[in-house]
Amino acid sequence: MPWSRRLFLKAIGLSASGTALGLSTSSCNDSRQPEREPQTNGEANLTGSELARVVMFAAALFPPETENERRELDTTIRWWAHGRTTQGPHLQLYRDGLGVLTGRTTRDRDSAGKDDKAIDALKTELLEGIYSSSVGWKSLGYSAWPGVPSGSREYTTRPPSGVRVVGAPMAELFG
Amino acid sequence: MIDLCIVGSGVAGSLIAYEAARAGKSVVMLETGKRYNPLDPNLYERVRLQLYPWQWEEKDRDAYEVNPTMRVRLNGGRVKAVGGTTLHWNAYTPRWQPPDFEMKRRFGIARDWPLSYDELEPYYVRAERELGVAGGNAPGMPPRSAPYALPPHPYSYSDKEIFIPAFGKAGLTLGYNPMAVASQPYDGRAQCVGYTTCAPMCGSGAKYTGMVHVRKAEATGKAEVRSQCHVRRIKLASSRKVGHVEYVDSRGATNRIEARAFVIAAGGIENPRLLLLSAADGRHAQGLANESGLVGRTLMFHTAAGVRATMKQRVGGHRIGFGTSICWDHHQHKNFPGIGNMILFPADLQGPMPAAIARESGLMGAALRGHVRNSYGSNVKIIAEGEMLPNPDNRIALSSATKDRFGDPVPHIAMKMGDFENRTMQRGIEIGRRIMELAGATKIWTDTNPLGGHYMGSTCMGSDPRQSVCDKYGRCHGLDNLYLAGSSIFATSSASHPTLTIAALALHQADHIAGSV
Numbered sequence: 001m002p003w004s005r006r007l008f009l010k011a012i013g014l015s016a017s018g019t020a021l022g023l024s025t026s027s028c029n030d031s032r033q034p035e036r037e038p039q040t041n042g043e044a045n046l047t048g049s050e051l052a053r054v055v056m057f058a059a060a061l062f063p064p065e066t067e068n069e070r071r072e073l074d075t076t077i078r079w080w081a082h083g084r085t086t087q088g089p090h091l092q093l094y095r096d097g098l099g100v101l102t103g104r105t106t107r108d109r110d111s112a113g114k115d116d117k118a119i120d121a122l123k124t125e126l127l128e129g130i131y132s133s134s135v136g137w138k139s140l141g142y143s144a145w146p147g148v149p150s151g152s153r154e155y156t157t158r159p160p161s162g163v164r165v166v167g168a169p170m171a172e173l174f175g
Numbered sequence: 176m177i178d179l180c181i182v183g184s185g186v187a188g189s190l191i192a193y194e195a196a197r198a199g200k201s202v203v204m205l206e207t208g209k210r211y212n213p214l215d216p217n218l219y220e221r222v223r224l225q226l227y228p229w230q231w232e233e234k235d236r237d238a239y240e241v242n243p244t245m246r247v248r249l250n251g252g253r254v255k256a257v258g259g260t261t262l263h264w265n266a267y268t269p270r271w272q273p274p275d276f277e278m279k280r281r282f283g284i285a286r287d288w289p290l291s292y293d294e295l296e297p298y299y300v301r302a303e304r305e306l307g308v309a310g311g312n313a314p315g316m317p318p319r320s321a322p323y324a325l326p327p328h329p330y331s332y333s334d335k336e337i338f339i340p341a342f343g344k345a346g347l348t349l350g351y352n353p354m355a356v357a358s359q360p361y362d363g364r365a366q367c368v369g370y371t372t373c374a375p376m377c378g379s380g381a382k383y384t385g386m387v388h389v390r391k392a393e394a395t396g397k398a399e400v401r402s403q404c405h406v407r408r409i410k411l412a413s414s415r416k417v418g419h420v421e422y423v424d425s426r427g428a429t430n431r432i433e434a435r436a437f438v439i440a441a442g443g444i445e446n447p448r449l450l451l452l453s454a455a456d457g458r459h460a461q462g463l464a465n466e467s468g469l470v471g472r473t474l475m476f477h478t479a480a481g482v483r484a485t486m487k488q489r490v491g492g493h494r495i496g497f498g499t500s501i502c503w504d505h506h507q508h509k510n511f512p513g514i515g516n517m518i519l520f521p522a523d524l525q526g527p528m529p530a531a532i533a534r535e536s537g538l539m540g541a542a543l544r545g546h547v548r549n550s551y552g553s554n555v556k557i558i559a560e561g562e563m564l565p566n567p568d569n570r571i572a573l574s575s576a577t578k579d580r581f582g583d584p585v586p587h588i589a590m591k592m593g594d595f596e597n598r599t600m601q602r603g604i605e606i607g608r609r610i611m612e613l614a615g616a617t618k619i620w621t622d623t624n625p626l627g628g629h630y631m632g633s634t635c636m637g638s639d640p641r642q643s644v645c646d647k648y649g650r651c652h653g654l655d656n657l658y659l660a661g662s663s664i665f666a667t668s669s670a671s672h673p674t675l676t677i678a679a680l681a682l683h684q685a686d687h688i689a690g691s692v
Contacts, residue, residue, distance in 0.1 A: 003539045061539045083224040124534050131530035131547065132225050139544060140529060140551055146493055147223040149378065150369035152358075155499075156329050159491025159552055 054081045058126045072135045080129035097122025177201040178692050180434035182406045185259020187660040187681040188440035189388035194685035196397035203399050208255035210402040214380050228376045229254045240574050240587040252628035257402050258385035263375035266355040266382050268308045268675040270299050270317040274508045275669040282511045285564050288666045289638040289647035295679050302678035306383045309358035313350020315503035325358045327351035333490040334500045338521040341614035349500040355383035373496030409453040417657045436692045440660040443630025447471040447571050448586050464644050464651035473565035475632040475668035480559040480600040480623050482607030484616035489552045498522050506670050515599035516670040517561040526554020559603025562670040563596050629673050634663040648687040
């Protein structure tokens with residue numbers, strides 16, 4: 001389906017106003033736990049609850065097709081979000097996106113624009129994480145990807161053919 | 176007093192340090208950047224997280240000025256750290272062609288080097304062994320007196336299936352691309368096992384970095400590397416002799432170091448900048464070694480014409496971190512004076528990554544997954560890397576407005592592509608497009624850009640002190656104990672990557688320096 005904020009919020013079980021719809025959050029069990037203390041240095045890290053929400057959002061963007069994939073997505077996104085926020089300058093991006101998606105937002109016109117940007121930024125960040133790591137590359141049929149040794153001659157062989165999906169829209173990406 | 180002080184610890188500085196130390200000279204290398212272990216798994220974790228592993232703190236990045244029409248990314252093109260830009264280079268190591276050194280005499284354009292290919296050839300052989308270059312035969316490649324250090328990396332799937340046949344249909348030939356990436360275990364380095372992240376960081380240690388020779392130099396017991404020591408000035412003892420350099424260490428303290436000779440090996444931007452910053456009285460009023468007025472001038476990049484295409488079939492991509500083939504047919508000096516030389520190489524880092532396809536798709540859910548599956552893995556690219564002519568108006572000067580954290584003017588880069596360069600890029604696009612058509616591409620699109628990472632010619636060597644900054648050993652005209660090393664001393668740009676030639680020149684210089692200091 002085409003990306004839209006409304007559909008995304010619905011997929012993660014929130015109304016457009018940020019009210020919980022009660023949909024399943026099976027990929028983020030931790031979100032049902034009391035919020036944990038920040039992991040190392042105060043506000044500098046995402047909390048366990050925040051990480052769980054991030055996983056939930058990732059699963060809405062990239063719905064797992066198997067139980068194994070669900071587990072891998074969970075592990076991967078936790079690693080990705082934790083790494084990017086502790087080793088990189090991305091903590092605020094996550095905080096802003098999470099803040100909007102969990103309803104901590106105002107309703108005036110200026111804020112709506114900022115909210116959209118915050119969600120877009122978080123969506124982009126999560127897609128980067130999914131498709132730069134094992135879960136995304138495996139979904140394309142690859143057994144190795146940048147950052148993982150593929151063997152000394154794998155690149156000389158026919159690549160994975162992927163799975164052609166009939167009917168998926170083909171956007172003009174490269175013009 | 177030590178024998179040799181070297182400013183900069185990249186491939187040029189570290190090779191000279193090693194050779195001088197091996198000859199028994201005492202050496203201190205001053206490096207403005209930090210020291211990293213290129214095999215540190217914590218650093219590699221950053222690569223997996225799509226974070227840059229080297230000198231990532233923004234405050235450490237360099238301010239600079241550049242005319243807005245040029246897409247120069249100075250901080251993306253160089254690394255300030257022990258080992259220098261070889262930490263994140265792609266490790267392409269083609270030699271240059273013999274006529275590249277005799278452009279004025281043979282073709283009446285550009286200028287001549289003060290040494291010939293034949294003089295440099297034995298040093299190319301040594302450089303290939305020091306760097307562990309893997310390569311094989313390629314039609315039209317420069318003449319050589321010895322085999323490569325290592326056998327070539329086999330051709331990629333796309334080279335075998337698409338490009339070798341398509342180049343053949345176009346009347347062109349591909350051969351093995353020489354790479355300083357170990358195709359077998361070599362000199363303590365592991366064999367390449369396909370991490371594919373050569374730039375910015377090799378996962379296995381197969382790629383050569385300047386750290387190889389930094390460590391070898393240190394192992395002699397005669398060389399010391401001082402990281403995070405930023406040299407601000409070169410100070411004269413007399414009008415013909417340097418006495419010491421002044422530097423700021425990691426604690427912010429100002430120090431000086433005296434030596435019998437000095438080598439400035441800080442890259443194509445910082446070499447001229449340091450000479451300009453070190454202006455002194457008398458004939459050095461416009462900068463050290465600048466009586467010719469050429470310090471900072473004739474800066475050259477390489478041009479890059481890229482032709483991308485979508486193929487009918489899957490070709491993979493991103494399964495190896497470099498191209499495995501190269502075409503020398505348009506680096507034969509046949510089209511002068513209208514069009515410059517270029518080397519053509521199919522890039523195996525092909526097309527957008529899955530993450531980019533996902534980001535730009537505007538999709539989510541099952542539709543997103545299907546779209547990325549359908550879209551990824553069918554793109555290819557050919558790059559035509561071309562030469563630039565030395566133009567005095569292309570230059571590095573000192574900024575009049577912006578200062579660095581030490582209070583010194585940052586580099587101001589003025590660059591303009593001339594008709595020669597534009598024609599060369601255009602021809603590269605025509606050739607690349609023709610090959611893609613012959614390969615059966617379903618969609619073709621192009622881009623042109625000067626490469627940001629190769630900074631050459633800004634303190635050029637030559638025989639005539641009126642028309643060059645240093646002699647064939649990199650020794651500054653009029654300064655008996657000051658040497659320049661690296662791509663800044665190139666007289667021409669060639670069309671080929673600079674690093675092997677930097678290394679060969681450094682070994683040539685090192686023999687002279689070790690014998691004369």
